[in-house]
Amino acid sequence: MTASGTFGYGEEFMDFFEISCLGGVLVKGTTLNHREGNLYPRMAETPQGMLNAVGLQNKGVHYFADHIYPRIKDYDTHMLVNVSGSTIEEYVETAKVVNDLEKIPGIELNISCPNVKEGGMAFGTSCPSAVAVIEAVRKVYDKHLMVKLSPNVTNIAEIAKAAEDSGADSVSLINTLLGMAINAKTRRPVLSTITGGLSGPAVKPVALRMVWQVAQVLNIPIVGMGGIMNTNDAIEFMLAGASAIQVGTANFIDPTVTEKIVHGIEDYCKEHGFDKASDLVGAMEV
Amino acid sequence: MKKYVDDFKVIKNERLNHEYLVLTLKHPDKMPEMMPGQFVEVRVDNGPNTFLRRPISIHDVDYENNTMLLLVQEIGEGTRLMGKLKEGDNCNLVYPLGNWFALPDKPRVLLVGGGCGIAPLLFMGRRLKANGIEPRFLLGARSSDGLIALDAFKELGEVYTTTEDGSAGTKGYVIHHPVVKTHTPEIDWIYTCGPEAMMKVVAKYAGNHDIRCQVSLENHMACGFGACLCCVAETLDGHKCTCTDGPVFDSTYLKW
Numbered sequence: 205m206t207a208s209g210t211f212g213y214g215e216e217f218m219d220f221f222e223i224s225c226l227g228g229v230l231v232k233g234t235t236l237n238h239r240e241g242n243l244y245p246r247m248a249e250t251p252q253g254m255l256n257a258v259g260l261q262n263k264g265v266h267y268f269a270d271h272i273y274p275r276i277k278d279y280d281t282h283m284l285v286n287v288s289g290s291t292i293e294e295y296v297e298t299a300k301v302v303n304d305l306e307k308i309p310g311i312e313l314n315i316s317c318p319n320v321k322e323g324g325m326a327f328g329t330s331c332p333s334a335v336a337v338i339e340a341v342r343k344v345y346d347k348h349l350m351v352k353l354s355p356n357v358t359n360i361a362e363i364a365k366a367a368e369d370s371g372a373d374s375v376s377l378i379n380t381l382l383g384m385a386i387n388a389k390t391r392r393p394v395l396s397t398i399t400g401g402l403s404g405p406a407v408k409p410v411a412l413r414m415v416w417q418v419a420q421v422l423n424i425p426i427v428g429m430g431g432i433m434n435t436n437d438a439i440e441f442m443l444a445g446a447s448a449i450q451v452g453t454a455n456f457i458d459p460t461v462t463e464k465i466v467h468g469i470e471d472y473c474k475e476h477g478f479d480k481a482s483d484l485v486g487a488m489e490v
Numbered sequence: 491m492k493k494y495v496d497d498f499k500v501i502k503n504e505r506l507n508h509e510y511l512v513l514t515l516k517h518p519d520k521m522p523e524m525m526p527g528q529f530v531e532v533r534v535d536n537g538p539n540t541f542l543r544r545p546i547s548i549h550d551v552d553y554e555n556n557t558m559l560l561l562v563q564e565i566g567e568g569t570r571l572m573g574k575l576k577e578g579d580n581c582n583l584v585y586p587l588g589n590w591f592a593l594p595d596k597p598r599v600l601l602v603g604g605g606c607g608i609a610p611l612l613f614m615g616r617r618l619k620a621n622g623i624e625p626r627f628l629l630g631a632r633s634s635d636g637l638i639a640l641d642a643f644k645e646l647g648e649v650y651t652t653t654e655d656g657s658a659g660t661k662g663y664v665i666h667h668p669v670v671k672t673h674t675p676e677i678d679w680i681y682t683c684g685p686e687a688m689m690k691v692v693a694k695y696a697g698n699h700d701i702r703c704q705v706s707l708e709n710h711m712a713c714g715f716g717a718c719l720c721c722v723a724e725t726l727d728g729h730k731c732t733c734t735d736g737p738v739f740d741s742t743y744l745k746w
Contacts, residue, residue, distance in 0.1 A: 212717045219493040232719075240728050247712050247720035251538045254712060258719045261729060404541060456713035457533070457543060459584060460495055 207452030208286035228282035253404025290323035310348030342371035419445025435468025525590030596678035604684025634658035693741035
């Protein structure tokens, strides 16, 4: 799959490859109302990664349903919507609208965005608030409910377990790690928001560790992500316990990378004597 | 316009001075059409600090020889690595990206460039000339050694220059040049690319004189094709991506 906020609505990549080869596309973060996002500058390149502070720029779920959904609904892959909000009511209202979109088989509940002032990550960093938002959305959302977890917590397994107990069908992790960059020449922060979300290979060891920790306690599937740049990285996440993976930042550097990884996983299975990719899940030998 | 990812071959790396160079890149087969103002995203990829691609303006194209020129200013680690590219090296590009300068509806045009911002103006000058419009260039730099590739511009049209230290052309910024100060000869359209402060002054001048002005922005970006939403500019319609809604904007559309 492709990670939310790194693959647009899929359309941006159609010149590069046939997206039907993907397991799914997580469309960009969608909120109840239009959001302008944060001020420029929103991005800083960092060693083996980048910080972003986009701030969920989108035109709102009603615009999505009326104008974007009709364009993307017949894409030959699973189009999932990443849902975010500042209040539980906003999450619920947004999820309700998406629930009525027949060709959207699931949502990814984003309780982990570090770049919004209210809500977002605040919901995903404590068990009671995570439970409250997941339970509320579960009541109004009938299809697949994936919950995207924040790495900015002390014990991610605890939050993951709370998500499972609240009715999540799967969890995805990790969202970006809270970070910052300073320009020593100007003595100013690089990002307009001072802090932002770190992604890319720099976060991979952290992400891998968290996927593995969560896999020890969960029965529902885990979607792993965090710095996956190639087939080998994807395989590592599966060995750690991820049933599926998302590729994010790598799409910016090689827009065809996901297609390569899809074929790369097939080749790996053949080469190493696995009948199917699902046999790799949690197959790390210790 | 369809976008591609391809390996180009470096066939020449011509150093202009201590900080500027021109790369000549050859397409593996038949180069698709590109427009002046568009850019490419160059994969640098050699070190931990050059993780993202580098957006670089298309300086010129030669469809007959399937080559494109990139004017590169070495300002950071990524561009310095590009400066080390040698004949025969591969250079992976995502291209062509962004929108492009519009053709003018009136014939008297001035192309105003500063620093590395002169890059797309050569390609635009060529397109103007092909459409029967005589391009005039006003190019500014800090000092004479920053006035680069002048011969290429002179082949296409008249070239005016300014330098901040007065070592060549008119002393001062582009806005101090007589062609701008006296508004003679008449100007109907301005195309500008360069430091934001320069473009803002030029845009203001254009606004005051009822001149249509298109500016090309150089915001930092991650992807270059509308996926990351990092390179936004503030416009009358809110945040717009410099990479897909730009890099070329009408100056009056920007909230400057």
